Amino acid sequence: MDGVLSxxxxxxxxxxxxxxxxxxxxxxxxxEVIRIxxxxxxxxxxxxxxxxxxENMSFPGLARNKKGxxxxxxxxxKAKAVFGDLVKKSDVxxxxxxxxxxxxxxxxxxxxxKIKPDIILVSMSCFGNTGPYADRTGFDFxxxxxxGAMRVGGYPDKDPIRAFINxxxxxxxxxxxxxxxxxxxxxxxxxxxxxxxxxxxxxxxNYTAPSVAEMDVLGIPKPIIGNRAPYVGPTDxxxxxxxxxxxxxxxxxxxxRMAKVIGVEHLVKxxxxxxxxxxxxxxxxxxPLVKAWMAERTKAEIIKVMEEARIPCGPLMNLDEISKDxxxxxxxxxxxxxxxxxxxxxxPIPGIHxxxxxxxxxxxxxxxxxxxxxxxxxxxxxGYSDEYMKELAAEKLI
Numbered sequence: 001m002d003g004v005l006s007x008x009x010x011x012x013x014x015x016x017x018x019x020x021x022x023x024x025x026x027x028x029x030x031x032e033v034i035r036i037x038x039x040x041x042x043x044x045x046x047x048x049x050x051x052x053x054x055e056n057m058s059f060p061g062l063a064r065n066k067k068g069x070x071x072x073x074x075x076x077x078k079a080k081a082v083f084g085d086l087v088k089k090s091d092v093x094x095x096x097x098x099x100x101x102x103x104x105x106x107x108x109x110x111x112x113x114k115i116k117p118d119i120i121l122v123s124m125s126c127f128g129n130t131g132p133y134a135d136r137t138g139f140d141f142x143x144x145x146x147x148g149a150m151r152v153g154g155y156p157d158k159d160p161i162r163a164f165i166n167x168x169x170x171x172x173x174x175x176x177x178x179x180x181x182x183x184x185x186x187x188x189x190x191x192x193x194x195x196x197x198x199x200x201x202x203x204x205x206n207y208t209a210p211s212v213a214e215m216d217v218l219g220i221p222k223p224i225i226g227n228r229a230p231y232v233g234p235t236d237x238x239x240x241x242x243x244x245x246x247x248x249x250x251x252x253x254x255x256x257r258m259a260k261v262i263g264v265e266h267l268v269k270x271x272x273x274x275x276x277x278x279x280x281x282x283x284x285x286x287x288p289l290v291k292a293w294m295a296e297r298t299k300a301e302i303i304k305v306m307e308e309a310r311i312p313c314g315p316l317m318n319l320d321e322i323s324k325d326x327x328x329x330x331x332x333x334x335x336x337x338x339x340x341x342x343x344x345x346x347x348p349i350p351g352i353h354x355x356x357x358x359x360x361x362x363x364x365x366x367x368x369x370x371x372x373x374x375x376x377x378x379x380x381x382x383g384y385s386d387e388y389m390k391e392l393a394a395e396k397l398i
Contacts, residue, residue, distance in 0.1 A: 003030015004359035008184065010092040011036060012066065013073075013107065016044045017140070017166055018124045018200065019096035020062035021173030026092075026180060027065035028352055028361035034086075034377060035063055039070045039396055041370040051347065053339050060337040060367045061349030068368025069377045070398045073105045079397045080106055085382050087115045091187075092180055096124040098137045109195035118193040120183045122176050128199035140168040140200060147204030152211050152222040171203040174353075232276040234258065234286050237316060238294040244316035245294065245302050250276060257309045262293040323348050337366050374398055 008031040014020035020035075027033040048056045071086075072079055083106070087093065095107050102108060102123060109121045123129060126138025141162055144150050149168075150160040179196040187193055205212070211222045222230065227246070229235035235248045249258045252275070259268050267286070273279050279286055294302060299315045306313035317325065323334055336346035352361040378384045378398070392398045 003028075003361065004356075005029045005031035008032070008092065009090045010034065010094060010180075011086055011090050013093070013095035013097065013105075014062075015042055015096060016047075017058070017062070017169035018172040018176065018198075019094050020044070021170055022094055022122065022124070022176035022180065023066060024062050024064060024350075025174065025177040025353055028363065029354075029356075029359070030361070031092075033066045034090075034373070035066045035068045035368060036071050036073070036086075037068070037370065038072045039371065039398060041070075045370075052344055055367075057347060060339070060347050063367030064337060064349060064363055065365055066368060067373040067377060068371060069374050070371040072397050073107075075397050076395070078392075078395070082378075082382075082392065082397065084115045086377075087112055087119060089381055090116070090119070091184070092120045092122060094122040094124075094176065094180070098125050098135065099123075099129050100135050113193060116193070118187055118191060120180065120187065120193045120196065122180050122183070122196040122198070124172050124176055124198045124200070126200045128202065129195075129197045133201075138200065140166045143168040143200035143204040146201060148208040148211055148222075149204050152208060154224055155226045156224050167207070168200045168204045171207070172198050172200050175203060228283070228287075231280045233280050233283055234290045236287065236290075238291055240294045240302055241296070241298045243299050245299055245306075246314055246316065247290070247294075247302075247306060248312040252276075254311055255279065258290075258311055261305055261309050261311070262290060264289055335363050337363075339366060371398065 005026060008026070010023060010026055010031050010033040012019065012023040012033050012035045014023050014035070023033045023035070044062075045055045045059050048058070050056050071082060073083055093107065093112060095102060097105065097107060106112075107121070107123070109119075112119045112121050125134075126142055127133040127136055144162045144167075145160075147168075150162050153163070154161045176196065176198050179198065183194050183196050214220050214222065227237040229248070229250075232250045235250065237244050237246045247258075249255055255273075255276075256265075256268050259265050267273055272282055273286070297305075303313055303315065322328060328334055331351070333351045334348045335351050337349045338346055349363075352363070354361065374389070378389055378392075379386075384392075389398070
């Protein structure tokens with residue numbers, strides 16, 4: 001069965017994470033996503049550690065299920081004419097260029113709707129398309145710094161530290177896929193296209209707004225307490241005999257079960273420990289008791305006890321353990337990209353993000369080689385002749 005988005009064609013100018021992730025989500029659900037890069041390929045194939053196949057470990061996941069063509073949109077008016085032909089055959093254009101670069105490439109909504117009035121443009125940048133900072137460039141790390149995200153974690157008396165999994169990129173890519181679907185739904189109802197504008201800084205502020213409010217309204221900065229959760233508890237990463245476990249205790253009912261598990265039931269009746277916030281305020285009394293109990297047991301022993309008590313708990317896993325975990329394996333939370341290169345092992349890539357009961361997504365094809373689908377797209381979709389293809393190649397436009 002074709003994916004639910006099989007009638008949607010997307011031109012993907014994504015680089016690195018946010019936009020490619022948006023395109024990946026759409027492609028997983030069946031959309032025909034065409035990755036467009038300059039002849040020779042883009043840097044997001046090779047930035048960071050590369051494998052024996054010459055590409056990094058993120059590209060095979062982010063570019064899966066996509067077609068790949070080359071086009072140097074900044075090269076000449078002829079290239080922009082080719083792009084116009086592609087737009088006429090497409091439903092959505094996605095990119096994560098800074099606004100100034102997007103204007104230079106003709107990737108603005110005003111320009112695109114002249115070519116195809118019902119086109120949907122989805123743009124992602126650090127600061128969005130409007131406002132005082134619109135023309136600044138930026139990455140996930142900049143959004144973390146400017147949103148307060150780097151002020152709500154870490155350890156006391158240490159320099160601020162960022163999150164290392166690019167949450168603003170992935171969050172923006174997810175929101176962009178949602179925005180794309182809303183725009184498609186609107187077009188289905190009205191026949192109108194529209195522009196969808198996303199900013200990494202907005203994504204970051206969506207996450208930090210409660211902490212900003214605590215400071216603005218209450219005058220209370222978020223406490224810097226390492227892995228411990230503020231205002232609840234005991235919730236922390238605890239060392240045990242053979243590693244670490246994270247245990248999260250929230251609400252009185254869970255605290256009662258935790259107190260029983262670690263043998264301090266008498267504390268349940270303590271008037272100073274009646275609420276989550278009380279227990280946070282008196283963490284110097286509770287946390288040492290939990291730590292002592294954890295230190296005498298193994299990860300497996302702790303997880304078994306916590307599971308029986310219905311208390312959220314999980315082990316701190318090393319990177320080389322994750323792909324071997326039985327739940328991750330059984331639920332295909334990691335899939336494996338077939339590179340189709342003799343002698344190379346398959347690379348773990350993300351599983352399908354949204355698990356749909358009626359219209360499931362699926363991984364069908366590996367990430368494309370540079371310009372792998374030029375013939376299929378330019379000749380079969382646009383009807384270009386062999387001679388014109390050779391002319392475009394000779395001018396290094398494709």
